Amino acid sequence: MIAIETRGLTKTFGDIIAVNDVNLQIYDNECFGLLGPNGAGKTSLVRMITAVSPPTSGDIYILGKDLKSHSREIKALFGVIPQIDNLDPDLTVIQNLLTFARYFDIPKKEALKRSSEVLSLLQLDDRSNSPIRELSGGMRRRLLIARGLINSPRILILDEPTIGLDPQAKRLVWDKLNELKAQGVTQLLCTQNMEEADFLCDRVAIMHQGKIIENDTPQNLVSKYIGDNVWEVKLDPQDKNRVIQIFKEKRLDFEIAGNSVHFFREEGTKLIGSLMAPHKLRSRPPTLEDVFFKLTGRSLTE
Amino acid sequence: MRFCSRRFIRVWQRNRDVFLRLWHAETPAFVAEPVIILLAMGLGLGAYVGLVDGQKYIEFIAPGLIAGYAMFSANFECTYGSFVRLEHQRTFDAIIATPLNIEDVAAGEIFWGATRAALTGVAMLVIAAVFGLVHSPYALLIPFVCFLEGLMFASIALFFTSIVPSIYSFNYYFSLFITPMFFFSGVFFPLSSFPDLVQKLSWVVPLTPAVHFTRALVSGHLHPSLIISLIIILAFTIPFFLGSMITMRRRLVV
Numbered sequence: 001m002i003a004i005e006t007r008g009l010t011k012t013f014g015d016i017i018a019v020n021d022v023n024l025q026i027y028d029n030e031c032f033g034l035l036g037p038n039g040a041g042k043t044s045l046v047r048m049i050t051a052v053s054p055p056t057s058g059d060i061y062i063l064g065k066d067l068k069s070h071s072r073e074i075k076a077l078f079g080v081i082p083q084i085d086n087l088d089p090d091l092t093v094i095q096n097l098l099t100f101a102r103y104f105d106i107p108k109k110e111a112l113k114r115s116s117e118v119l120s121l122l123q124l125d126d127r128s129n130s131p132i133r134e135l136s137g138g139m140r141r142r143l144l145i146a147r148g149l150i151n152s153p154r155i156l157i158l159d160e161p162t163i164g165l166d167p168q169a170k171r172l173v174w175d176k177l178n179e180l181k182a183q184g185v186t187q188l189l190c191t192q193n194m195e196e197a198d199f200l201c202d203r204v205a206i207m208h209q210g211k212i213i214e215n216d217t218p219q220n221l222v223s224k225y226i227g228d229n230v231w232e233v234k235l236d237p238q239d240k241n242r243v244i245q246i247f248k249e250k251r252l253d254f255e256i257a258g259n260s261v262h263f264f265r266e267e268g269t270k271l272i273g274s275l276m277a278p279h280k281l282r283s284r285p286p287t288l289e290d291v292f293f294k295l296t297g298r299s300l301t302e
Numbered sequence: 303m304r305f306c307s308r309r310f311i312r313v314w315q316r317n318r319d320v321f322l323r324l325w326h327a328e329t330p331a332f333v334a335e336p337v338i339i340l341l342a343m344g345l346g347l348g349a350y351v352g353l354v355d356g357q358k359y360i361e362f363i364a365p366g367l368i369a370g371y372a373m374f375s376a377n378f379e380c381t382y383g384s385f386v387r388l389e390h391q392r393t394f395d396a397i398i399a400t401p402l403n404i405e406d407v408a409a410g411e412i413f414w415g416a417t418r419a420a421l422t423g424v425a426m427l428v429i430a431a432v433f434g435l436v437h438s439p440y441a442l443l444i445p446f447v448c449f450l451e452g453l454m455f456a457s458i459a460l461f462f463t464s465i466v467p468s469i470y471s472f473n474y475y476f477s478l479f480i481t482p483m484f485f486f487s488g489v490f491f492p493l494s495s496f497p498d499l500v501q502k503l504s505w506v507v508p509l510t511p512a513v514h515f516t517r518a519l520v521s522g523h524l525h526p527s528l529i530i531s532l533i534i535i536l537a538f539t540i541p542f543f544l545g546s547m548i549t550m551r552r553r554l555v556v
Contacts, residue, residue: 013556052398052555072307072401080399086392090320099316103309103400151400 001028001063003155003186004049009058011044018044020210021058028063031177031187033197033218035288036207037296042190043083043159045207049188050080050157062155076104079153081145083160083190087132093119093143094128097150104151111150118146121176138169145173149180156180156187162196174199194289204288208296218288225294226286231263233272234280246271257298262290303548306409309402313410314417316397321418333425336371340364340429343490364435365516366489368426368444369451372419373509376452377480380415380459381472387411388463394554408464408550412456412543419452420445430520438522447519451512454535457542458508464549483509488517508538 004026011019019041026032036042047053049060051071060067062074088096094115101111119125122142127135135143141164148156161177162170177200181187191197197204198218205215214221235243237259247254247261250271255262263269264286272281344360351359387393394407423445430436462475486500487493487509493501504510511531518524 050399052395054555072403075399076401078399082395082399084392084395086396088316088320088393088396089391090324091316092323095319095323099319100396100400102315103312103397103402105309105401 002026002061003028003030003063004032004188005061006045006049007059007061009045009048009060010056011041011048011053012056017210019048019055022210022212024205024212024215026186026188028186029181029184030202031181031189031200033201033204034188034190034207035192035194035197035204035292038192040207040296041210042207046157046159046188046190050078051075076151077154079148079151079156081148081156081158081161083163085140085144087140087143087147089132091132092128093124093130093132093135096132096143097147100147101150106151114150114152118149121149122146123172137164138166141165142169142173145176153185156185158187159190160192161189162191162193170196194287194292198288206292206295213295214291221291222286222288225291227264228286229264229266229283230286230290231266231269231281231283233261233263233269235259235261255294255298257293303544304403304405304551306405306547307403310406310409310413312402313397313407314414317410317414318417332371332375332422333429336367336426337429340367340433360433361435363490364430364433365520366487366513368423368430368448368520369509369512369516370484370487370489371426372422372448372451373455373480373483373512375422376415376419376455377459377476379418380411380456381463381475382469384411384415384460384463385466385469385472388554389469398554404551404554405547408460408547409543412453412460412546415456415459416449416452419455420449423448436520438520440519440522440524443519444516447512447515450532450535450539451515453543454508454512454539457539457546461542461546461549464546464553483507488513506534508535511535 002025004024006022006024009019009022009024010017022045034042034045044053048055049062049067051067051074062070062077065074067074088099091099097115097118098108098111101114106114116125116128119128122145124139124142124146127139127143132140132143141162145158145161148158156177158177162173165173174196177187177189187200189197189200201218203215203217204221205212206221207213216224240259244256244261252267252271253263253265255264269281269283340360340363344358344363348359353359353362394404397407398404427436427441427444431441459475462472466472466475486496486504487507488504489509493504493510496504511534514531515528518528
């Protein structure tokens with residue numbers, strides 16, 4: 001079954017095409033990652049899927065239902081975890097959750113039960129009566145996630161869920177998201193964190209300039225675009241241009257990344273010893289980030 | 303256009319809960335100011351004012367102040383209050399990601415603004431009664447009138463809130479619209495003391511029919527012209543109520 005499907009989805013703001021003819025199929029019970037540089041159109045796409053922004057053209061189906069005509073019913077199935085902190089600062093932690101539960105028409109008794117469940121899930125139990133302003137940044141983010149789970153959502157839509165979290169809290173969130181997936185919760189995850197996408201996502205789509213330019217499992221993308229290994233060479237800033245000139249003359253397959261050069265085949269690295277100290281060369285497994293750079297370029301997009 | 307659903311009550315409840323948590327931070331000032339005005343104007347200025355029918359000046363202004371401060375309550379709530387929730391706290395963004403739509407949010411805000419006006423009406427009525435300025439049991443209807451008046455002003459205020467670029471824009475709203483109305487709607491002096499043109503204008507600004515109502519209820523002199531007042535109030539409320547739903551959607555659902 002398909003949880004989220006978009007057909008020819010397009011969004012324009014004046015002359016700017018934010019989302020350009022996107023056709024996506026996100027399966028039930030998968031974690032689907034949406035990657036892309038800032039300004040790629042991820043937020044516009046997600047806003048349309050969560051029914052808070054009307055498409056310029058195209059259609060969205062959620063579990064087979066047309067979002068246009070069933071938006072309230074569909075929004076009741078979603079747990080939306082936004083990137084910006086829009087917790088209610090006028091209310092306490094528990095009041096935030098209970099108020100949110102009320103938007104979903106969850107009865108008080110059930111809401112109290114769910115609240116204590118999600119608070120303990122994100123290890124915020126002892127903060128129940130704190131005002132929001134007394135929470136640290138990490139606690140606020142965990143509370144945002146807890147709030148998104150209050151209605152036991154069928155589909156979770158997460159926009160940078162672990163941004164600003166320390167490694168411990170990040171791991172906690174990743175583990176919980178994995179557990180939720182095991183319980184059958186479909187997830188659409190927008191992230192800039194490639195490690196996160198690799199760890200959590202069954203499939204990822206890479207979005208660039210409003211279009212989905214690739215869409216596959218992280219492993220397939222890495223082997224398709226990068227291979228088995230990456231050789232990274234650190235260059236002296238003063239010496240950089242001379243060395244790169246030599247690489248170019250030898251017609252090697254390489255990519256410039258700031259003050260480093262990446263080779264995707266070992267042949268290229270044979271020359272290195274004669275040009276510079278060998279300790280500047282290291283080999284490492286390829287990551288999704290290498291794919292990301294390869295597909296979206298290294299320059300800033302906005 | 304789309305209309306709100308019964309779910310607007312959820313937004314009203316959210317605002318009520320915040321009020322119950324934080325009311326002590328703002329309410330004392332809200333009650334103190336009208337009491338000060340009532341005493342300063344009623345007793346101070348009142349010593350120099352002789353009204354035609356021998357009524358005391360403080361008796362004349364008391365019902366006007368009830369309507370006037372109900373107006374301020376609804377307006378503050380749905381300008382500064384709503385704007386902070388809209389732009390600074392992004393509360394509405396969070397709400398519309400749930401089964402509620404933006405029209406429910408707009409209606410919840412307006413009904414809450416009206417509730418604040420009614421609460422102010424109750425507080426002011428108690429104060430007026432303590433000073434012995436209430437002469438008719440009809441005055442018990444004042445909270446309902448203040449609620450209606452509040453619906454009207456909350457609708458106008460939220461409409462304005464949904465189109466302004468910045469929180470500073472409310473300076474115009476209050477300096478050029480609300481405060482002048484406080485002085486030209488028969489709160490402090492009868493409309494008949496103004497030149498003919500001003501009188502005619504005063505009759506169609508929204509506070510005048512509300513003052514007309516509170517004055518009639520406090521004195522017990524009910525008059526058929528109250529029907530016209532009611533029509534004027536509805537004539538302001540309905541278009542601004544519907545309009546604010548359209549402009550809120552235009553602002554937030556893009």
